[in-house]
Amino acid sequence: MVAPTRSGRRPGRSGTKESILSVARTLFADKGFDKTSVRAIAAEVGVDAALVHHYFGTKRQLFVAAIALPVDPTKILDTISAARKEDLGRSLVSSVLRVWESDNGEALVAAFRSMIATGDTSLLSTFLMQVVLRDIAARVDEPAGSAPERVNLVASQMSGLLLTRHVLKLEPIASMPADRVVESIAPTLQRYLTGPLPGY
Known part of the structure; x- marks a missing residue:
């Protein structure tokens, strides 16, 4: 019997964190901090926004990670x-x-x-x-x-x-x-x- 396909967010996979950072970096640069949403970043990568929060916490923490600052402000x-x-x-x-x-x-x-x-x-x-x-x-x-x-x-x-x-x-x-x-x-x-x- 074939197991039913599970719906919901796409699970994390190899390279997902790097993809999130890359997309976040691009969107933050193009649109700025205020006009870039975690949901938009997640959609561009093809994952659920909850996974972005799981990896990086808040949007501000994601921004700090995206620009590779060694300290959270x-x-x-x-x-x-x-x-x-x-x-x-x-x-x-x-x-x-x-x-x-x-x-x-x-x-x-x-x-x-x-x-x-x-x-x-x-x-x-x-x-x-x-x-x-x-x-x-x-x-x-x-x-x-x-x-x-x-x-x-x-x-x-x-x-x-x-x-x-x-x-x-x-x-x-x-x-x-x-x-x-x-x-x-x-x-x-x-x-x-x-x-x-x-x-x-």
Whole structure:
């Protein structure tokens, strides 16, 4: 007697995780984080969305895996989200520095260097604007409509700090104690986030 065909999600098979990552990378690059759904990724691969969640957890965790970051930004984002509005600048720079200068720091810098070198800047900008800075933007949109400019200014400052301290390794910034970097950069970030902006 022939066993009946089972319906439901397609079981995991050799190469499925890699296929999910490949499709996710493409869709995130083309459509961005917000407009890419786990269901769409699963459909493109030919598996059930539950299998994607089984392998990778949340959509944000899938995105981190797709761009091969060596650290999940969840903890740093939770720390920043918990900060008072007037402390966002300090929380942001101190939290990011902790990640850059952790055991995973060199791998993280290498991942960003690779994305820039290969011209894969769409994923990098998606990560910065739709994952790291999205929740902050919602908190600092005063006056209304100023949030995109505010978080772009923050991104320019933080990417410049990453480049100067960890890629070009310009002195004295490269060897400056982290707490001194925080004291120097945090007021500027806070001004970008909550201070007056020309034209508003």
